[in-house]
Amino acid sequence: MSLNESVQEELEVLEAILMDDITISYDEKNRPEIVKTTIFPSTADEVDKQYVCVTLEVNLPETYPDCEPSVQLKNPRGLDESTINNIQKAIKDKCMEFLGQPVIYELIELIRESLTESNLPTCQCAVCLYGFSEGDIFTKTTCFHYFHSYCLANHLVITKRLFQEEQDKLPAWQKSVKEFQASCPVCRESISCDVEELKSALPPKDLESAQHFQVTSDLKKLQEDMRQLFIYQKNKGGIIDIEAEENKLLLITAGDGDSVEVS
Ligand SMILES: [Zn+2]
Ligand SMILES: [Zn+2]
Known part of the structure; x- marks a missing residue:
């Protein structure tokens, strides 16, 4: 089997397993060039229990698999820098170990395992800037951003009030017919949340135990x-x-x- 064939076979297998979840781009010579897939932790298809994800992008040099591919992790969600760095290091090792053989499936599995292990957001809440401690009640938005439910509730209550105040200042003909639309404090994507339910959450532990502000x-x-x-x-x-x-x-x-x- 020529090298090209072994790559072709690898990609066919990946397409058969991942179906719509993988995209393969070809160059002008119809040579596979970039393989892209977003990886989630294994949670037995319980999508609402997937708190982290990352997009794997593999660039295949013409000499792949004799030369290692260049691998990038993009759009990490719920993962801090040290977790990403650890995954990157493991990817590098795996690529060296599999030099001369197809490695993409191995990389996907390696990343999925790491995500499953750290399937708790290790980032900070963008509202209070504290992390997520055990027992904290948090919310994952559809755009994969994380907030303590308590913090997100406060944020939504305040942005709604500001929206209303701005509307009240406008003359009748300028008033927007649009209703208030809640958006993610990080990426501004529209979100729909039950504010009343979020409000019932206790404040995050770190915020509770933080020293009270004093003018020194x-x-x-x-x-x-x-x-x-x-x-x-x-x-x-x-x-x-x-x-x-x-x-x-x-x-x-x-x-x-x-x-x-x-x-
Ligand atoms: Zn918070
Ligand atoms: Zn977002």
């Missing part, structure tokens, strides 16, 4: 330095006073050269 002498000093800097910049004309700008007159020059003032 260092903070006071910083405040004073910033105040001095502000005055300095204002005197130099470096601060734009939005209110003053809005009240400025707009000059429209009429065709005959006369200026007409509009306030």
Whole structure:
């Protein structure tokens, strides 16, 4: 069997197993070039229990499998940097071990195993910036971002209130006919959540045990330095006073050269 055939066979097997979950791009000579698939932990098809995922992209050099492919992990969700680094290292080792043989299926399995092991978000909640401790109640959005339910509830309540306040300020003809649409605080994708249910969650443990905020002498000093800097910049004309700008007159020059003032 020629090398090309063994690659072809590998790709056929992958397509048969993964079906629509794998994309293979070919170059102009119809040579397979890039293999891409998004990998989830094994949770016996319980999709709502998959808390992490990552997209594997394998670039096949013409000399593959005699030369190792170049492998990239893209769009990691729920995984922190050290987990990604560990997977990357394991990928490198696997590629060396399988030099001369097809390796893509091995890589998929390796990544799936790692994801299954770390199937708990190891990232931070983008609202409170604390991690997820055991016992914390958290929510996974459809875009695979993670928040403590308590934090997401607060965020949604506040964004809804701000939306309403903005609407109330507008004259009737400018009011949007659109209803408030909740969106993910990280990627802005539309999300639908039961805010009442989220609200019933307890605050995250780390947030509860965090020290209460206190104004220290260092903070006071910083405040004073910033105040001095502000005055300095204002005197130099470096601060734009939005209110003053809005009240400025707009000059429209009429065709005959006369200026007409509009306030
Ligand atoms: Zn949080
Ligand atoms: Zn998102």
